Amino acid sequence: MAFAAISTDLYxxxxxxxxxxxxxxxxxxxxxxSGFLIGFSLGQLVWGPVGxxxxxxxxxxxxxxxxxxxxxxxxxxxxxxxxxxxxxxQALGACAAVVLSRAMVRDLYHGEKAARMMxxxxxxxxxxxxxxxxxxxxxxxxxxWRAIFWTLVAxxxxxxxxxxxxxxxxxxxxxxxxxxxxxxxxxxRLLGDRRILGFASVGALFYVGLFAYVVGSPFAFIVYxxxxxxxxxxxxGLGTFGIMAANLLNARLIPQFGSLRLxxxxxxxxxxxxxxxxxxxxxxxxxxxxxxxPLLVFVASTGLIVANSIAGALAAFPERAGAVSxxxxxxxxxxxxxxxxxxxxxxxxxxxxxxxxxxLTIALSGLGCAVCAWTLVSARK
Numbered sequence: 001m002a003f004a005a006i007s008t009d010l011y012x013x014x015x016x017x018x019x020x021x022x023x024x025x026x027x028x029x030x031x032x033x034s035g036f037l038i039g040f041s042l043g044q045l046v047w048g049p050v051g052x053x054x055x056x057x058x059x060x061x062x063x064x065x066x067x068x069x070x071x072x073x074x075x076x077x078x079x080x081x082x083x084x085x086x087x088x089x090q091a092l093g094a095c096a097a098v099v100l101s102r103a104m105v106r107d108l109y110h111g112e113k114a115a116r117m118m119x120x121x122x123x124x125x126x127x128x129x130x131x132x133x134x135x136x137x138x139x140x141x142x143x144x145w146r147a148i149f150w151t152l153v154a155x156x157x158x159x160x161x162x163x164x165x166x167x168x169x170x171x172x173x174x175x176x177x178x179x180x181x182x183x184x185x186x187x188x189r190l191l192g193d194r195r196i197l198g199f200a201s202v203g204a205l206f207y208v209g210l211f212a213y214v215v216g217s218p219f220a221f222i223v224y225x226x227x228x229x230x231x232x233x234x235x236x237g238l239g240t241f242g243i244m245a246a247n248l249l250n251a252r253l254i255p256q257f258g259s260l261r262l263x264x265x266x267x268x269x270x271x272x273x274x275x276x277x278x279x280x281x282x283x284x285x286x287x288x289x290x291x292x293x294p295l296l297v298f299v300a301s302t303g304l305i306v307a308n309s310i311a312g313a314l315a316a317f318p319e320r321a322g323a324v325s326x327x328x329x330x331x332x333x334x335x336x337x338x339x340x341x342x343x344x345x346x347x348x349x350x351x352x353x354x355x356x357x358x359x360l361t362i363a364l365s366g367l368g369c370a371v372c373a374w375t376l377v378s379a380r381k
Contacts, residue, residue, distance in 0.1 A: 001101045001121060002128035003067070003094040004040065004333075006155060008033055008214060009132035012236065013229035014145035015218045021145065024080040030215040030344040034337050035084035037211065039091030040098075041334035047096040048103070048326025049183035052176040056100045056107075056322075057168050061160060063096025068156040070094075075149035090152075095333075097159070099326045106314045106321035107169040115259045115311035119251035122307050123244045130240035133233035140229060176320065183323060190327055195316045198376035200328045202263065202369055203309035204335035206270055209365025210302065211336035213239075213295060216343045216358025224355055225288045235292060239299035246303020259308040260377065266304025267366075267373035273297035274366025281359035291355060298362060305369065306332075312377070339365065 011018075019029045050059050070090025077083040102118070109117045139147050176183060190196055221232045250262055276294035280286055286293070313328045314321055339361055346357030 001098055001125045003097050003155075003159075005125065005128040006132045007067075007071075007090060007094050007152060008036060009129045009236070010136040010139075010152065011145065011148045012133050012214070012218050013137040013222075013233055014140050014148055016222050016229075017140060018083075018145050022078075022080050022083075028080045028344075030340055032080065032083050032087050033211070033215045034340045034344070035087040036091040037333045037337040037340060039088035040095045041330040041332075041337065043092040043095040044099045044326040044329040044333070045184075045187065046326075047099050048322040048324075048329075049176070049180055049186075050322075051096075051100045051103055051170070052183065052320060052322035053178070053180060055168050055170050055172075055175065056104055057163060057166060060097050060100050061163055063093045064156045064160045064163070066093030066096075068093070068153050071149050071152040071156065075146045075153070093156075095329070099329050100322065102310060102314070102325040102329070103322040104169045106318060106325070107174075110318070111315060112254050112259060112311075114314065115308055116251045116254050118307040118311050119247045119254070119303070122303070123247040123251070126240050126244040126247065130237045130244075133236045134230075137229040137233040176322075186320065186323060187327060190317060190320070190324060193316055194376075196313045196324060196327065198372065199309045199313040200331040201372045201376055202267060203306055203328065204331040205365055205368040205372055206267070206302070206305050207332045207335040207365075208339035208342075208368070209270070209274055209298065209362040210339065212339040212343050212358050212361035212365065213299060214336075215340040216355065216361075217295075220291065220355035220358055221288070225291070227288070238292075239296050242296050242300025243302045246300045247307060248303075250304050250307060254308075259311060262304050263308040263312070263377065264370075264373045266301045266308070267370040270298055270301040270305065270366040271370035272366070273301070274363040278359045278363035281355050291359075295362075298366060305373075 015029050047059055047063065067090055070086050070093055073086030073089060074083050077086055105114055105117055105121065136148055139151060217236065218232060221227045221235060222229060227235070253262060273294045277291065277298060280290040280294060310325070310328055314324050317324050342361045343357045346360065
């Protein structure tokens, strides 16, 4: 589940250095993240039905091999355009592990227990975005940014070796016998389900702001506010601690309050903190601290929104867990393309861009997430 996080977070501290080395503006480098999201969102729609038909382990192994080639291509790239292209390849491989690991949870657990397990796994997974920026800044201190992508090749090799110890969670008797063409056509029926549409919309609108933060924060912190890459990694890690704490709290509180109520609380927190980010940025309140404080609250609300939205959608069609997981994941990361693209489009295309495009996108994202959580999502009958 961590491949989406390490694929982006490990090289975040290197984005300004990459922009200088490749003679690119901040907008161009932000599109390296958007390119990854394009491949990640589209690839999930393929791997989900493949996993439902052929099991989980073999597609994950193939995805890791593709990921290794994409990471190596990024390390050898000479232009921003080449990196964007290889990032798409990298993402097409990475999403196999992410989408099918969520389906594995649904293979083994049901209902609110699945939501609690998803929160627990995401708490453990949050170690990756905590460690990745710190590791990336240290690699950058002793080597070039290209070494970061070779490190990702090594991570894929290690995961492929570890996959040999993982049992298959989808027995042959429970696999979908439909042709892949029929399975792909079923996406239309899944999208017509109000429950899936509601939960997917809440998560997708939140991911608009989350990836606006991911692509905008290196330039807002390092370039605009003048913090060092190492200090940026620490600030980014604080948000990860918030996600871990919120996920653990979510897992503990689900039996008492239910996942729907916690989802709505998280969406409300995202809306309030997003508005605070925009106000503080526009009025220049509190400098760096005034920007960081509400951002940490917004990022921490991930722990209440993502696990509950995924588990809620998976509960609607347990026999198509892979396809539902792919559809929800594609909507999340597809929305991330919008968020990262907006930051690049609203900026002036230079490394001196202000944090305002990021802040405005986050505010709109939080508001939309809250509106969907209170209008489109209803309790399961």
